[in-house]
Amino acid sequence: MPSTPSPFRPVLLVFAGLMAALMLSAAASYGLSGTSGTVVSLFFATVKLALIFAFFMKLREQAGLVRLFAMAGFFWLAIAGVLIAADYATRG
Amino acid sequence: MSAFGASIYALIDGALPSASRVSPSFDALFLALLLTCGTVVIGLAVVILIFLVRYRAGSPAPRPPLRIPPWKLETTWITATTLVFLVFFGWGAAIYARMAEVPDGAMMIEIVGRQWMWDARHGDGRREFAELHVPVNQPIRLRLTSEDVIHSFAVPAFRLKNDAVPGKRVDTWFEATKPGRYPIYCDQYCGTKHSEMNGFVVVETAERFAAWQARAGTGSDAATRGRALSVRYGCAGCHSGDTVVRAPRLEGIAGRPVPIENGQIVMADDAYLRDSILLPNQHVAAGYAAVMPSYACVVPEGDLLDLVAYIKSLAQEQPARPAP
Amino acid sequence: MNADDIPGSVDTRVLNYLNRDYSLRSWLSTRDHKRIALLYLATITFFFAIAAVAAALMRIELLTPQGDLVVSDIYNRLFTLHGVLMVWFFLIPSIPAVLGNFVLPLMLGARDVAFPRLNLASWYIFVAGALLALYAIVAGGVDTGWTFYTPYSSTYSNGNVMAMAGGVFIAGFSSIATGLNFIVTIHQLRAPGLTWFRLPLFVWSLYATSLILVLATPVLAITLLLIMLERFLGVGVFDPKLGGDPLLFQHLFWFYSHPAVYIMILPGMGVVSELIACFARKRIFGYRVVAIASLAIAILGFLVWGHHMFVSSQSVYAGVVFSLLSFLVSVPSAIKVFNWTATLHRGSIRFDAPFLYALGFLALFTIGGLTGLFLATLAVDVHLHDTYFVIAHFHYIMVGGMVMAYMGGLHYWWPKITGRIYHDWAARVAAVTIFCGFNLTFFPQFILGYLGMPRRFHIYPPEFQALNVISTIGAGILGIGYLLPLIYLGWSLFRGAKAGANPWGATGLEWTTPSPPPEHNFDVTPVVTTEAYNYPEGTE
Amino acid sequence: MKAEGTRVESPYVDAAQRALAQQLGMWAFIATEVLLFGGLFIAYAVYRVHYPDAFADGSRRLDFWIGTINTAVLLASSLAMAIADIAVRRDRRRLLSGCLAMTWLLGALFLVLKGYEYHQKFVEHLIPGPHFAPAGGPAAPEQLFFVLYFAMTGLHAVHMVIGLGVIAWLFVLSRRGRLGPASPGRVELAGLYWHFVDCVWVFLYPLLYLIR
Known part of the structure; x- marks a missing residue:
């Protein structure tokens, strides 16, 4: 096991990406409002959706x-x- | 039995009069559709019957393979059908666009639907129930709304129909071309007595219409009724100069730009006045607190029209105090 | 455990799906698609009967312009009952859940549908929804019309809207389960060699139907849920007093309910393709065009719902767009009619009862479809909208089209389902009676609508009486026409001659297995090497 | 065999065909779910555009921190589910049941926080209906926001509860050693459902909590 890369590495990386998107989206909501705020927060939601669909739900394969x-x-x-x-x- | 006989007569006679400016163009389009579709139905029926007889099992008719390639037939009838359909689409849309455009100088009548009657309000304040008197050859703008559920104002003789939707005011129009008495129906199911929500449009010559106006008396006009209502609903309590709760004065507001809370300016048109009663905190006038309750469930649609008319009647009075 | 074991059976009696176990429990816990089809058949026949009685009462009421048989409130409850039961508890499950369930795996050469347990669950869900709807009726009825328009349904109606909407909501999930099952079955369980363009057209139409079932029904579900929430809380998203928009309800409702029309008619088109090919002894003309037209209808059918809202005060531009799209969706339907007609050309036509139903379908569906053009034409719809013209139009599609096709299919596969043959002349007489009764009932309604008689009218102006009387007489004949099959089909169960595996001499895998089929459909998984409708062409 | 009345349970030729059929079925079901929630999202969009101020006001009355923490909790439970899916394929049984337990607990934590939030809304008179009376007076159509808030989060919560039931069942199976690489289907399908429900929340979070 230690010699080969962990099978869990990809999902952990994806999770890190999800958390990053969540934090950026939450932070952005403090700076932005109105249409730009909506667009930015929906952008991050779409990023999360794409990550979950592609990796967690394994649509990629x-x-x-x-x-x-x-x-x-x-x-x-x-x-x-x-x-x-x-x-x-x-x-x- | 006499009603029965009359209905047969009505059928033969063509029971649907054509009595508005748009109805001839409607009738032409309808006839074109009827002839086209009728031809298709009869043509198909004849072809099918011929096939059924000629190619019945055991008949001696020869059945050689088809010589025309099938794709040619397919493309032919796909193209032909699409083209015919597009013609009817364009024709119908053109008339529809004309029906949607209210001509200038139309006489305005507000129609309020409520369970289960039509309530018409003329510009001069006259009200009618289940009847609508209009002069011939005069475009009429109908402003439809409803106090409760969705109704639909339909006059078959004018080929006219539009839903009256609660919370909305929608304009439609007609111009009657023949004096007479034409039925109004409610075409959208609206509850128990939906089928009794009827009435008549009475189309009269200009002179007779004037005579009807004189006969019907003036009645109190919308603004006068609105003034009384503004007392009844307590509007005056806040919206007059000498009260504790400060609220914008109503005089001189209608038709003018109003600065609102977030720095924008909105025009105090009918829609604004109406929204200010129903959804007062949507656009709070600058300098005032958002304290007015919503009257959405309190003021019925008919009263709302009168209140707006009242506020508009104050347009020329002394302007509102500038916001402190 | 595989199909090869079965020929070794020593039982002298030929076992089939019907006689292997007679217990009630074996029926209620069956996962056999053929038995589930029969469970559906019994259920929807029951609901058809109730809804038909409601229709009869309405027609009798409309004999006179006064409301003298029932009061308005009862009349309004009758047409709501008729609409809700006919649409959701008869028409939508009729061909897919009965004929589709029975025939689809047989046509594919499969042992069952992809998810047999889900299939049984869908019937139980359906029954649960139906019981709730029945409760709503028995406990006083609902007077909203089947369309549940807000704010009438959410605020003003004093009927059992919650229970009725709940019943339809639940039944929706049975639709979704059936659709999902069919889609996966068609993708995964085709016999070796059975490529997409070798499929019978009924399979294509069921695939298109299932797409709609899966993708449209959830929108209805959420819309009904919002209505229930609105009634429960007393406030809701469609409430104009709150700033809500009743038109949003109409958009969401028709996003489901217009495609639902295609849920009802597409399987009918599929059945008729089978019937015409079989009884004209010819491959359907333009097979690929007809197959693809089904999919085109399913997809384009989602783009046209706004034509129910031309006078609702939706935007004029939206009206124009929806009108154009509505014309486009009628192209593939028209193409199908032309192709069916061309199939008859140089065929070898037999006039058995199922074919008479198919001819009836062809005539009535053509009239129904062409009158649809009137309603798609913007200016004309303004006059005809919400009148009896609309009633006549959609009955020509739903009853003239769908029910005719359903009856045709039922007669066609009856020997396969039961192993018995019914009396052919009785069936022909019934087909002709239904056709005549139907036209007499609904053709006058086109004229009534043109003259302006609004729909859902209990009391009407006296000048409309003559046509209403004709219509009611027609309804009586139609009713007799529907009673006849009950008699001779029932009689055939006990006295009918035994049907062979293939009484019509038809092609198609379902005719290669005994009637009634064995429990696993096929003793040996069939291998397909030819196209569908592989009848000997040319001379006969 | 025939005399015993047994029947061939599966209409499939082999396990691979069965697995693909189940995948297709689940994804078709998810398409259905997209449109089920989609109806609500459309209603939301229409009113959000009509009444931007009321929606912003409503959003400010929601608890930003609970919303954010709940999002993180759900994403973490999705991670646990994804690991469970890998574990079942590699036959790591203890990891599998541990991850299922983790998924369940995080899902339950989400519901507890959600329940607390509902309670708060009740205390603050934010439940639509006759007692709707937010502090400082509502921006007029604000009830619409809260009707949608409760409809959307409520429907989502119902899906969560169903998901928790499924995961609890899988946990029991895993403890009994009934889940393994030979039949990874159940964990995989439950995972698809769970991740999808997560995705719904991923959109509810910005639409409900992050409007300013």
């Missing part, structure tokens, strides 16, 4: 079909979001 399934939900949510936004953004 999955077959293409599984990845397609994983994206489907977000794609359909985007459909709902975009068309509803199209209504609200153009209301008189």
Whole structure:
């Protein structure tokens, strides 16, 4: 075991990345407000989501079909979001 | 039995009058759709029947393989269908856009839907229930709202329909082209007596409409009713000069820019006045504390219209004191 | 333990999924997709009957313009009951959960669906939801209409909205379970050689349907949950008095409920493809186009919900966008009709009862689809919206389309399901009766709608009476038409002639196994080497 | 065999096919969950854009520190779950049950903190309804924020409770030595669910707590 790299190294590194993103996001919320604050905090949330999906949920090593399934939900949510936004953004 | 006979007559006669500025263009489009779709249905039925007879099992008809490549047929009917559909889309959208654009100089009537009646308020303060008198050949702007649930103001003779949504005020319009009496329905299910929430639009010539106005009397106008309501709801308690709780004066506010708490300036239009009653802490006038409670559950939609009319009637009076 | 052991069976009686165990317990704990299909069949037939009685009462009420049979409150409860039960407890599970459950693994050459336990669970969840909905009805009913529009449903209605919404909410999870099961089954359990473009079109349509079930149903679930929360707390996100927007409810509701229309019609299209291919003895014309059209409908179907809101005061621009997309989604449907018609060309057509139902579908679905164009056209919809025109339109799709296809499919696979053959002429008479009764019921409603009669009207102006009377007479004929199958199908269970493995001479793996199929469907896993509908073409 | 009435339990050819089928099923389920929460996120977005001030005000009434600590707690429990998944494949049984216990405890800690926060909201009259009366008067549509707050965190908490049940069951199985490299499927699927629920919180945290 000691000679080979620990199998837990990748997930521990990912966890470190997650905590870093959390701290940056919390700190940024003190400096930023309004739209810029929202954009920055959502950016960090997306980073966390990507890390969890890719490593903890092992999407990186999955077959293409599984990845397609994983994206489907977000794609359909985007459909709902975009068309509803199209209504609200153009209301008189 | 007589009603039964009348309904058959109505069918033959064409029971749906065409009585507004947009209805002829609607009817042309409807007819085009009907002819196109009718042709398709009958054409398909004929083709299917021919196939059924000719190619029934055991019939002697020859069945050689098809000579046209299938993809040619597929592309042909995909393209043809799409093109026909796009024509109807564009045609319908063009009329719809015209229906959405209220012409200048339209006469404003506010319509409040409530369970289960239509309440119409004319610009001069006249109110009508379940009836709406309008002059012929005069564009009418309808401002629809509701006091409770969603209703839908529908006049089939005008090809007119729009939902009346609580918390919103939506404009639509029509211009009647033939004097007469045309039914109004509520088309959006709104509770127990949904099917009894009916009424009539009475379209009259200009002279007869003037006569109706004279006959109906002036009634108290919206602003006068609003003044009484402002006392009843206690608005005057805070919003007049000599009170303990300081609040902006109502005189001279309407139609002017108002500085608000966060340094922005907003225009005190109808929407602002309305929101200030319902959601007072959304835009607090600069220099005042956010102490006004929301009247959202207190003031019904009809009263709200009157209150706004009252505040607007004060627009020309002495301007509000500058914020200390 | 594998399929090879089965031929060694010494039992003289031929064991199949029906006769291997008769106990109630064996039914209620079964994981066999065929038995679960029959559990669904019994359940939804029951709900169809209740909802049909409600419809009959409404039609009788509408014989006269006055509200003289029932009072308005009862009438409103009747149409809500009819809508909720028909949509969620009959139409949505009908073809997928009954015919799909039974036939899908057989068509794929699989032993079962991918998750048999989940399949059984979906039926129990369905029954739980149905019981809650029944409770809501028995305890006084609900008067919101099946659309649950806020703020009426959340604040003003005095019906059991909580229980009814809860019932639909729960039943939604059974939809999701079924859809998920089908998707994985189709991906993973196809027999060797059964490539995607060798699949029967019914499988394609079930795949498209399952996509919608999995991706749309959760949005309905959360929307109903928000309504329940609003009723529970007394305040909520759709409440205009709080600054909420009732139109947001409509957006979320129709994001589910418009695709739900395709949940109801897509499997019907799949069944009809099977029927037309079998009884015209021809491969479906433009097989690939029809297959891909199913997927196109499933995906485009998510983009068009706003056409339910043209007069709701959503933005004019959104209306234009939704209208354009609605026209686009009707293209693949139209293409399918053309392809079915072309399939008949130079076929060798037999007029067995299932095919008559398929023809009925073709006629009624075409009318239903074309009247949909009227409603997709912005200006025309303003006049027709929320009138009887809409009622007629969607009944032509749902009843004329879906129920016809369901009946056709049921008649087609009945010998496979039960091992018995029903009386063919009785079935033909029923098909013709249903077709005539249906048109007599619903065609006058197009005219009523054009004349302006609003939907959900209990009392109506007297000039609409004649057409309403015709419609009610038609409903009587339609009702008789629906009773006939109960009689001759029931009779066939006991007296019907034994069906062979393949009574129609059809292609497809489900016809290669005995009727009724053995418990594991196939003695030997089949290997597929040909395309679907491999009928000898040309001369006969 | 036939006479005993046994049946072939599995419709699959082999374990690999079964594993892929379960993966697909779980990911399809997660797609469903994305849209379930998605409905709430859309409602949130619509009102957030309409009433930015009320939402900022509502957010200021939430406890920033509890929110942040809870995020860290959940991320840590996800880490424990990820390690458990590696442990089961390498047959490190003690590590496996230890990690499952850790995941469970951190999840439970999250719920305890959440419960404390709900209690605070109750004390501060922030529960929507007739008794909604925040100190200093609410910005008018602020109840909308709190309805959404309770709906979103409540639905998330329900998912957490289900997840805790699943993990407790896995823990029992692992103590009995029933989980091993031969069938890593259960831990893997439970892990997918748990990580996804974590992801939902990752978005709830900035949307509810970090608006200024």
